[in-house]
Amino acid sequence: MGRLRSFDRQVNGSLTPLQHLRRMGICHSFDAVADMEAPAPATVKLVLQDGELQEFAQPVKASHVLQSMHPTAYFVCDADDMVIDGHAPAVNELRPGKLYFVLPVSMLRRPLHAEEMAALAVKANTALVGKVDGTAKNRRSITNVK
Numbered sequence: 559m560g561r562l563r564s565f566d567r568q569v570n571g572s573l574t575p576l577q578h579l580r581r582m583g584i585c586h587s588f589d590a591v592a593d594m595e596a597p598a599p600a601t602v603k604l605v606l607q608d609g610e611l612q613e614f615a616q617p618v619k620a621s622h623v624l625q626s627m628h629p630t631a632y633f634v635c636d637a638d639d640m641v642i643d644g645h646a647p648a649v650n651e652l653r654p655g656k657l658y659f660v661l662p663v664s665m666l667r668r669p670l671h672a673e674e675m676a677a678l679a680v681k682a683n684t685a686l687v688g689k690v691d692g693t694a695k696n697r698r699s700i701t702n703v704k
Contacts, residue, residue: 600655603686605678607632607660611685618652624660632660637682643669657682 602614604623612623620634633648637657640646646665652658659678 602652602654603657604634604652605657605659605682605685607662609681609685611688614652614654616654620648620650620652623652627660631663633663633666635659635661635665637678640670640675640678642672642675646670 599615602616602618604612604614606612607627614623621629623634624632634652635646635658636649637659639649640659645668646659646661648666649658659682665674
């Protein structure tokens with residue numbers, strides 16, 4: 559938006575370049591591009607067992623997100639820490655800008671297989687695409703945790 563403002567300065571009392579574009583009917587797409595430049599605030603993104611995406615506006619404890627489930631049956635794992643044939647480590651704090659999965663505790667005790675990683679990638683992609691295109695079937699609203 560800052561580039562638009564500098565572009566929109568008047569020169570010697572005449573129309574600004576941006577005003578000229580608006581008069582020519584070009585500005586609607588120009589404004590849409592400017593709106594897309596503003597990044598959305600980072601959120602914690604959590605993919606639940608059923609593929610639903612849950613988002614949090616600020617850091618949240620894993621114990622808090624697992625309260626509504628059977629907390630001893632599941633754990634939360636950072637997607638960045640998952641590797642094929644490696645163990646998925648549990649995390650305690652979920653931070654904005656990161657993607658997490660809720661996984662069954664049985665996955666803590668053994669290495670992750672390539673097929674499981676692929677299935678999780680598909681699940682995350684489906685949840686995130688649902689977020690982008692606005693479909694509500696795989697998405698919950700952003701939650702503010704107190």
